[in-house]
Amino acid sequence: MHGDGLRHAQNPEVVARATPAQRRIWIENRVRQDSGADGAGFHSVLLLRLPAGLSLAVVQRALTALVKRHEALRTTFRFDADELLQVVRPPYVPELVHEEVEGWDPVADLLSDRHVEYFREPFDLEFGPVFRARVLAAGTGDRTLMLVMHHIATDGWSLGLLHRDLAELYRAEAQNLAPDLPEISLRLTDLAERAGSDAADAARLDSLAHWEHTLSGVPSTLELPLKRARPGVRSHRGDRVELEIPEPLCREVRRVAATADSSDFVVYLSALQVALSRWCGQDDVVVGTMIADRFEPGSENVVGPLLNMVPLRARVDESASFDRLLDLNRESVLESLDHIGLGFDELVQHLVPERLPGCGPLVQAVFNDVREVDSSDGSLLGTPLPFTYGESTHFDFVAELEEHSGNTLLALSFATDVLDAAAVTAFGDRFLRLLAELCDRPDAPLLAHPPVGAAERAELLARGTAAAVPGAPGFVERVQQTAARYPDRPAVVAGDETLGYGELLDRARRLAQVLREAGVGPETPVGVHLPRSADLVVALLAVMGAGASYVPLAPDYPVDRLRFMVRDAGVRVLITSAPEEEGIWAGVPTVISPRARCSEKVPPALDAPAGGSVAYTVYTSGTSGRPKGVQVPHSGLGNLVDWYVREYELTHTDRIPQLAGISFDAGLLEMAPALAAGACLTVVPDEVRVDPVAFCRFLDVSGVTVAFLVTPVLTAVENAGGRIPGRVRRIQVGGDELTAVPAGGSYRLSNLYGPTEASVVSAAGEQREGAEVTLGGPLPGGRLYLLDELLRLVPDGTPGELYVGGAGVARGYAGQPGLTASRFLADPFAGDGSRMYRTGDRMHWDSGGKLVFRGRTDAQVKIRGFRIEPAEVERVLLEAKGVGAACVVVREVPGAGSQLAAFLVPSAAADGVLDIEEIRADIGRLLPRHMVPSSLVQLSGLPLTANGKVDRAALARREVPSGPEAGFTAPEGPVAEVLAEVWAEVLGLSRVSAHADFFALGGHSLLATQVAARMSDRLGVHVPLSLYFEQTVLQNLADDIEQRLFAAIGDTV
Amino acid sequence: MTASGAHFQVLVNDEGQYSIHPARLSPPAGWRGAGFTGTESACTEFVDEVWTDMRPQSLVDQMSRSGK
Missing domain, CATH: 3.30.559.10 (Chloramphenicol acetyltransferase-like domain)
Incomplete structure (x- = not known):
């Protein structure tokens, strides 16, 4: 060379x-x-x-x-x-x-x-x-x-x-x-020789016991807010950003260190752990550090790699002070020095047998002090020059403290597979600010130092807030104006019946008068028990036009539930076309037909209800099992309608299908904006509603131009191979998670998100094919915050719980002031005494400033100590071949504890058949073992609740065949057989099952290199060693090798 | 309950609306303490007793002005 x-x-x-x-x-x-x-x-x-x-x-x-x-x-x-x-x-x-x-x-x-x-x-x-x-x-x-x-x-x-x-x-x-x-x-x-002695063995056991104790119950990963999903095999490509730590701050750090009887390393480490804890939304963090094992006399003069990785775990308690954390870390650093002799590989091999594909075990973030040990100022050969080179990293995130000609730098390297420079730079800024604050007041509780600084806070608040549109008319007024303008245009078409706007208003005015005569006025709850029909539209307008609020009582609801709602809401007046069902209405003094006639003269106009008065009370399921009546005021409804009409450009020429029942607030989302815009509502017959293909035909025949669909309906249409007619220009979905944007649609698709408690829609955004699904941003007048448990804004990109403030916030739960006070919180950011609703949904802002749904805060489950988001597993399943819809639930299996079960519906392309084993292998490549459901069950469709959401409770109760994990599964295919043979040889086993994990069987890195060598010998083809570290399950690894073999053969032919 | 020692306070605003807030955080602008601190369930019970009319004060005023 x-x-x-x-x-x-x-x-x-x-x-x-x-x-x-x-x-x-x-x-x-x-x-x-x-x-x-x-x-x-x-x-x-x-x-x-x-x-x-x-x-x-x-x-x-x-x-x-x-x-x-x-x-x-x-x-x-x-x-x-x-x-x-x-x-x-x-x-x-x-x-x-x-x-x-x-x-x-x-x-x-x-x-x-x-x-x-x-x-x-x-x-x-x-x-x-x-x-x-x-x-x-x-x-x-x-x-x-x-x-x-x-x-x-x-x-x-x-x-x-x-x-x-x-x-x-x-x-x-x-x-x-x-x-x-x-x-x-x-x-x-x-x-090296000494490492093999008996004394060394005893020390090793002692160290293992130490680490086992120290790391017990540690989270499986540091949940860095990844910009991209982990690839199955890491590229090791990296990049880095540098921050200068100003000298005055370095001095402060040294001062705090001296006061705490510690080193500045411990101060930097502790601040980094706090910053990471907030960035990752995790109060238990592990940061690895390379420590020089130079304690033995003489070792200070040895040139060689005498470094070992030590995992430093911190439980970041926000109510404790920084001083306290410094104390704990000083102890843990000192203790770890006693056990530095145990190689990190060995530690991981014993304590963390399970690997996440594409992710190093135990340590994802590293902090190293690489300041010059001996600066040799005045040396004959001068001082070393700085030399930086493009990064390549073994970890997700590495922070290194460097010193160049008297300047202290923090170099942040990161794996470009999962992080980007913008996010890391923002983290660096946050870290520097936090470090200064912590050094300024080390005795204050950590929570006194907010996770984001003033500039980021302003940016996050601006992103989540949209200005209200001033002077938007109320819903009732808008319908009156529309009716006056287009009296002859159709308002509702239901089967053969067509109701024009003039007639609609006329009937509503008369029915409102009947209600007034029955004593109905502002704040009076009026039960509306009608099927989807023209009568229903008249009744809703009449109730609101009498200044009162309606309580939807869907005819297909169970009698007990209807009785409960009538009693709970205090319904004294009821509109129904089935007055004979006295069993339900016992105790309701006034029962009115939607076509009832009034005795007195009808006022020329409907009332314009006060913005603060209740427009409707919708019941939603409560976690306690008792349904909650959400009271939404007219101001919220008016704001919603005004936005929807404007955003989706609804006019009197539009035709809009009416699918949802009124018990679900989506029903209102179809009706109210359509009527406000003077569009024509076409009621979809029941038999069409449940048949995706017939539904598409209906959309075509009835000339629909804009539609709101609950998400599972659009998914069902896609899976059935239905085609949305070309005349449909816009579709809005919502009510359940949209997992992917359907391909090839000629319409513009928007995803709507919102809890009933915040007037149906809180966030919305248009979706692009091929792009990640988002929930968009706030509606005018809305305020969206992503907060941690202490109601603080989380850093940009970090998942937080969504709170919704502003125009859409409902009054609360009817008759449940205590529950209302616990879910509708004082808004810490508005400054005007207003409230915000706690949604229970976890989200993050993506780099384009849009909200991305992460899962329910209460749906997070733990399986064998691992935190799992079923939604995450569902997303991976949906990528698997032939899967059109997926739902993952947790089942309690007697004797086996909690298990994940996945229910899968084939897509149209799959022709009704799913290869469950292939899917299991597919997802095994992308998910760690604890996230692979124990059972995968094919269904023809997912059961839905009355409100059109997937009925997870019903799925959790379902009987499922038990998983294959229990027994031995023979490896399939020639490569898998060879691989099983090699594993058995190097691990000293008689046989190896297809689902076995190399590291769980006691394999370690060196053995993996041997497996790789033997496989190369036997197959005559070079397989990258990294594959053996990333794919640790036998069958998956074998399948990957096989694919590479085929590719190699293909190349030579 | 939730985390051990989790303490809450009851807040009230000018609309007479109540809210349960972590006790270690000071009341946001526009809110004041309602004079009760305790576990979340104790606060819920307290609110159930004192918040008897859930209409916002501005609506109550408006309705009484219009004589309804």
């Missing part, structure tokens, strides 16, 4: 086992190389600007002495008999090449491209060298000396040693004296 190969002297090689750190780096290096990641991410450099007048001949002699002094610079690695060996080669004379770099002007550019090129040249760990040196000179005479070595030979401390030693060796060579350097009394080979 470049001439400085190892020149052997007479000394023999020394062969010993590799140290745990060498082993870890060797494996990581292999994994990265195999995954095609940039190997230079594992290179280290010592870069010196050589003072003028230095002799290169002396430098060359000093380098020779340096290589002689430090064995790590001439140690290579060999894999032999299941063991990684370090081979210490004899001292040699490294060739120093002096190279003139053309066109490099050191005044303009500190370094040239050639420096980067030299840095990147690969190392061969088996044949060496693992170290090289070169002088790169500019035409101006400026010279730099560049020492590049592989991580396996060095660490941060070692670079300082090399610098010190080289300078001293130069001095000694120049003056022909003996160098004044401490004797090397410890060798890496000694350390």
Whole structure:
């Protein structure tokens, strides 16, 4: 290559086992190389600007002495008999090449491209060298000396040693004296041998016990707000952003550290843990740190990788002070030093057998202190120059404390697979602000320091707020105006019956008068018990036009439920076309027919209800089992209607289907805006409503232009292969989670979100095919906040619970003031004494400033200690072949605890058949084992509640066949059989099941490299080693290998 | 209950609407303490007793002016 190969002297090689750190780096290096990641991410450099007048001949002699002094610079690695060996080669004379770099002007550019090129040249760990040196000179005479070595030979401390030693060796060579350097009394080979002793075994067990105790119940991952879903196999590509920590702040940090009798490292670490806790929405965080294992006498002079990863866990208690956290961390750092001898690999292997695909085990975030250990100011060879190189990272997130010419930097590297620079930069800003605040008041409870700063807070509030439209007329007034303008246009078409706007208003005025005569007025609840029909529309308008509120009593509801609602809402007046059902209406004094005639003169206009008075009371299921009557005021309804008409550009020429029953507030969403705009409502017959294909035909025949559909209806249409007619220009969906935007629609699709408690719709946004589904942003007059448990805004991108304030907030739950007070909270941001509704939905803002639904706060389940969001599993299932709809529920299985069960409906393309085993294998590639449902059950359709939502409770009660996990499943296919054989060999087992997990069976990283080697031998094809780490379930791994085999064959044919 | 030692306070605004708030947070602008602190369920019970008319005060005033 470049001439400085190892020149052997007479000394023999020394062969010993590799140290745990060498082993870890060797494996990581292999994994990265195999995954095609940039190997230079594992290179280290010592870069010196050589003072003028230095002799290169002396430098060359000093380098020779340096290589002689430090064995790590001439140690290579060999894999032999299941063991990684370090081979210490004899001292040699490294060739120093002096190279003139053309066109490099050191005044303009500190370094040239050639420096980067030299840095990147690969190392061969088996044949060496693992170290090289070169002088790169500019035409101006400026010279730099560049020492590049592989991580396996060095660490941060070692670079300082090399610098010190080289300078001293130069001095000694120049003056022909003996160098004044401490004797090397410890060798890496000694350390490796010692690791195998009985004493070391006892210490290892002690350390395992320590970590087991310390990490007990730790969350499986740090939930960084990922920008993209994890790929099954990591690319190891990284990027980095740098923040300067201003000197005054560094001083503050040192002051706080001194007061707390701790180091500044612990202060930075603790602040980082608090910042991460808030970024991840998690109060239990693990941050890994590389600690130099240099406690043994003599080790301070050894060049070599003496670093070990230590997981530092912190429970971030917001009511405790920063001082308290500093105390805890000081203790835990000290304790961890006692157990640093246990390699991180071994720790993980014993304590964290389960791996998440595409994610390193236990530690996702790292904090390292890599400030120069020995700055050697005034050294003969000058101070090292900074050298930065494109990142490649093994972790999701790495924060490194660096020091360059007196400036302290925090370098934040991140895996570009899952994070982006904007998010990391924002985190860095937050961290710096928080660090300053924490140092300013370390005795205050953490909660006194908000998770976001003033600028981010203003940005988040602006994003969640939309200005109200002033002077929007109320719903009743709008319908009156419309009716006056278009008296002859059809308002409602139901079967053969058509009701014009003039007639609608006329009938509503008369029925309103009947109600007034029955004593009905503002705040009077009037029961409306009518099927979807023209009569229903008349009745609703009449009730509101009498200033009163309606209570929907859907005829298809169970009698008991209707009785409950009548009693609970205090209904004294009822409109029904079935007055004979006295069993239900017993106790209701006034029962009125929708066609009743009044005795007195009818006033010319309907009443304009006060904005604060109740428009309707809709009952929703309560978690306690008792339905809750949500009272929505006219102001909320008016705001909703005004927005909807404007947003979807409804006019008198539109035709809108009426599908939903009135017991669901979606029914109102269809009717109210249509009537306000003068559009024609077409009532969809019951038999059409349940048949997706017939429904599409109906839309076509009745000339529908705009439709609101509950989400499962659109999904059902898609799955049945139905085609939405071209005349439909817009569709709004809502009421359940939209998981994907249907392909090829000719209409514009909007996703609406909102709880009944916030006037039906709180957020809405148009969806684009192929883009991630969002819930859009706020409605005019609305305020949306994502908050943590202390009602604080969460950082941008972090999931928080959605609270809805502003125009849509309902009055509360009828007759339940206590419950109302606990769900409708004082709005901390509005400043006007208004309230906000706590939705119980978790969301985050995406990078485009739109809301993305994450799941219910109360639907989060724990399976074997892992936090699982069923919605997340559902999303993955929907990606699997042939799946049109999916619902995941938790079932309590006697004797087996909680289990996940998935219910799947085939898509139209699947032709009614799902390959359950294939789906299981598919999702096994994307989900960790604990998230793969124990049972996957095919259904022809998902059961729906009366309100059109998926009936999860019914699914949870369903009998399902038990999962295959219990027994042995034979691996399928030739590759799987070979793989099972190899696993059995290296793990010492008689047989291996198709669903077995390599690491759960006791496999570890080194064994994985052996499996990879044996598989390559037997299959004759190279399979990247990384695959063996990312796909840990036998059948999945085998299938992946098989695919690569086919691809390889395809390439050669 | 929820977290151990979770304490709440009852707040009230000018519309006479009540709300239950974490006790360690000060009342937001437009709200004042209603004179009760305790567990969430105790606060709920308290509100059930004192909040007898759930109409906002502005509506109550408006309705009494129009004589209805």
